[in-house]
Amino acid sequence: MNKIFERALYPYRRSADQDAAAPVRHPVIVVGAGPVGLAAAIDLAQRDVPVVVLDDNDKVSSGSRAICFAKRTLEILDRLGCGDTAVETGVTWNLGKVFFDERQVFDFNLLPEDGHKRPAFINLQQYYLEQFMVERAHELTAAGKPLELRGRNRVIGVTPHADHVALDIETPDGRYALEADWLIACDGAGSPVRSMMGLDFTGKVFEDNFLIADVKMQADFPTERWFWFDPPFNRGQSALLHKQPDDVWRIDLQLGRDIDREREKQPERVIARIREMLGDDVAFELDWVSIYTFQCRRMERFRHGRVVFAGDAAHQVSPFGARGANSGLQDTDNLCWKLAAVLSGSAPESLIDSYDTERVQAADENILNSTRSTEFITPKSEISRIFRDAVLDLAEAHPFARPLVNSGRLSVPCAYDGGPLNGADAPGLPARTRPGAPAADAPLGNGWLMDALDGGFQLLGIDADIPQGVAHDDVAVSTLQLSAADNPALRKRYLGEAERAIYLIRPDQHVAARWRSHDAQAVGAAIDHALGK
Amino acid sequence: MTRLETAPNIAGPDDFYAELLAAHEELSRAESDALNARLVLLLANHVGDRKILSAALDAARKATPQRR
Numbered sequence A: 001m002n003k004i005f006e007r008a009l010y011p012y013r014r015s016a017d018q019d020a021a022a023p024v025r026h027p028v029i030v031v032g033a034g035p036v037g038l039a040a041a042i043d044l045a046q047r048d049v050p051v052v053v054l055d056d057n058d059k060v061s062s063g064s065r066a067i068c069f070a071k072r073t074l075e076i077l078d079r080l081g082c083g084d085t086a087v088e089t090g091v092t093w094n095l096g097k098v099f100f101d102e103r104q105v106f107d108f109n110l111l112p113e114d115g116h117k118r119p120a121f122i123n124l125q126q127y128y129l130e131q132f133m134v135e136r137a138h139e140l141t142a143a144g145k146p147l148e149l150r151g152r153n154r155v156i157g158v159t160p161h162a163d164h165v166a167l168d169i170e171t172p173d174g175r176y177a178l179e180a181d182w183l184i185a186c187d188g189a190g191s192p193v194r195s196m197m198g199l200d201f202t203g204k205v206f207e208d209n210f211l212i213a214d215v216k217m218q219a220d221f222p223t224e225r226w227f228w229f230d231p232p233f234n235r236g237q238s239a240l241l242h243k244q245p246d247d248v249w250r251i252d253l254q255l256g257r258d259i260d261r262e263r264e265k266q267p268e269r270v271i272a273r274i275r276e277m278l279g280d281d282v283a284f285e286l287d288w289v290s291i292y293t294f295q296c297r298r299m300e301r302f303r304h305g306r307v308v309f310a311g312d313a314a315h316q317v318s319p320f321g322a323r324g325a326n327s328g329l330q331d332t333d334n335l336c337w338k339l340a341a342v343l344s345g346s347a348p349e350s351l352i353d354s355y356d357t358e359r360v361q362a363a364d365e366n367i368l369n370s371t372r373s374t375e376f377i378t379p380k381s382e383i384s385r386i387f388r389d390a391v392l393d394l395a396e397a398h399p400f401a402r403p404l405v406n407s408g409r410l411s412v413p414c415a416y417d418g419g420p421l422n423g424a425d426a427p428g429l430p431a432r433t434r435p436g437a438p439a440a441d442a443p444l445g446n447g448w449l450m451d452a453l454d455g456g457f458q459l460l461g462i463d464a465d466i467p468q469g470v471a472h473d474d475v476a477v478s479t480l481q482l483s484a485a486d487n488p489a490l491r492k493r494y495l496g497e498a499e500r501a502i503y504l505i506r507p508d509q510h511v512a513a514r515w516r517s518h519d520a521q522a523v524g525a526a527i528d529h530a531l532g533k
Numbered sequence B: 001m002t003r004l005e006t007a008p009n010i011a012g013p014d015d016f017y018a019e020l021l022a023a024h025e026e027l028s029r030a031e032s033d034a035l036n037a038r039l040v041l042l043l044a045n046h047v048g049d050r051k052i053l054s055a056a057l058d059a060a061r062k063a064t065p066q067r068r
């Protein structure tokens, strides 16, 4: 079978840089073409920042790995030009069921709130997402955008300098050297860049083992997320069943601490386990099997001079709650407009420190959430298990206990409360869209607010007059005049009880500042502040 | 209620205490632990107020001499 992850999507090609007499300097080099590195490259290229991506491979992720992509990620993918493909291919789901022992204790609906373009979540194999992103990168290159994807270019040396980074690279044609004004390290959890720079990566190691099996079957299980605590087919442990496109199902079985990994991975054994779970009459075929343990940890700082870490290279979480890939895409969403502003001279270099502050805050939130889920799913002490089981026992009859059941909280974006770039706030406006928070979507005529946010600074006048097109120094600020008159979603999310409001939106679609009336000077000050001036 | 009530508040304290012990009668240690945990959760939800719950946890912790 010709699987997508067996195909070379960006095969090695000799670059002119390899024949240069002295190392060629590039504004930005990204190490790693996983989902995070690809997002960085697309984002920068769309902002006309020249970017070279180096990956020691030339294929997409082998095996599906991440499968759940959250609404915020889909909004980012929309801005990067691959949202539609992802959503069309992905499986949309809303319903979840929780089982304890032999019985269903409750079900829940993610109840997608009305008035959003994108659903709460889709399920999509990571290799598809990466494939769509590689295709988008090729499309940008073909359209003349400054993006170069270099396969089988392994970074083997990193030397940081005050104003650039020197790299040694190994290719099938031998070694060569490059220089970058900025290096974005998206080289995954094992980050060779991090190791070569001798940087820390500390946190909590969880000793539990999980078996992931993606199986292909034509079963009539509904498109729901099923989670079992202590089921008969996996006593004392947990289990998860979740649907992906192409009739592929993700099965995740907790195995416990002291196991024989090689034995557990043997197909006969995996098949026997799955048969116990699904019953004898369900025919299936193994697509991908892996055993994983996990860690919750992060680097102390994500910026080290001209080297910036993003995605798994900077932080790792347990998979419960699908925060790995989702949070990685929010890293580069936060970083790329800042790098573009620094490189164009419209912001000081210190703006990149706000990436560190904001994304460390987000990483801590993600680590906290996934550590809590992990504690609930795999209680670490006897008393922890006693309370866990008490919650599950109560949940069946008593609704109050259901919010305490934690089989993985859904990945939601971080609001950068207290963040260094946040500007003015006006009292009385909804908390949801406070400075630092991601903008909330709302319908706009036949389209959507998120689609109208153009990736630059933007001023929204909601039933408030704002000038058309604002220029602040050399920063272009587009304006959007909106009315909440027949738009209850927009009113609820941006006005609350107020009659009018002005919002300044950052290029990453987070709210920078907001007011009850327009004041050109205040807007200018907020833009300066959001640019770290 | 704005603060943790620590003055006597249960009418018929002896009856309540007997009822509490009766609920545990003939339970194994594990069953008793589970019952206690369910009880804590039910009562905590009834109280609801996070400040009072924190104050109760604190008062419970401090009632053990060695943890003071």
Ligand SMILES: Cc1cc2nc3c(=O)[nH]c(=O)nc-3n(C[C@H](O)[C@H](O)[C@H](O)COP(=O)(O)OP(=O)(O)OC[C@H]3O[C@@H](n4cnc5c(N)ncnc54)[C@H](O)[C@@H]3O)c2cc1C
Binding pocket: A031, A032, A033, A034, A035, A036, A037, A054, A055, A056, A057, A061, A065, A066, A067, A068, A126, A153, A154, A155, A156, A186, A187, A188, A189, A191, A192, A193, A212, A290, A291, A292, A310, A311, A312, A313, A319, A321, A322, A323, A324, A325, A326, A328
């Ligand atoms: C078994 C497993 C299951 C998972 N399940 C989930 C899940 O259910 N949900 C979820 O959200 N996340 C899950 N994850 C995590 C998710 O896959 C990661 O968070 C995500 O892939 C991180 O993306 P990344 O781009 O930061 O790193 P990666 O995807 O790891 O990409 C790193 C890239 O760097 C390249 N590279 C490495 N070293 C070098 C070098 N020296 N030179 C050049 N290139 C280099 C690699 O070839 C690779 O392409 C899972 C991970 C694993 C391993």
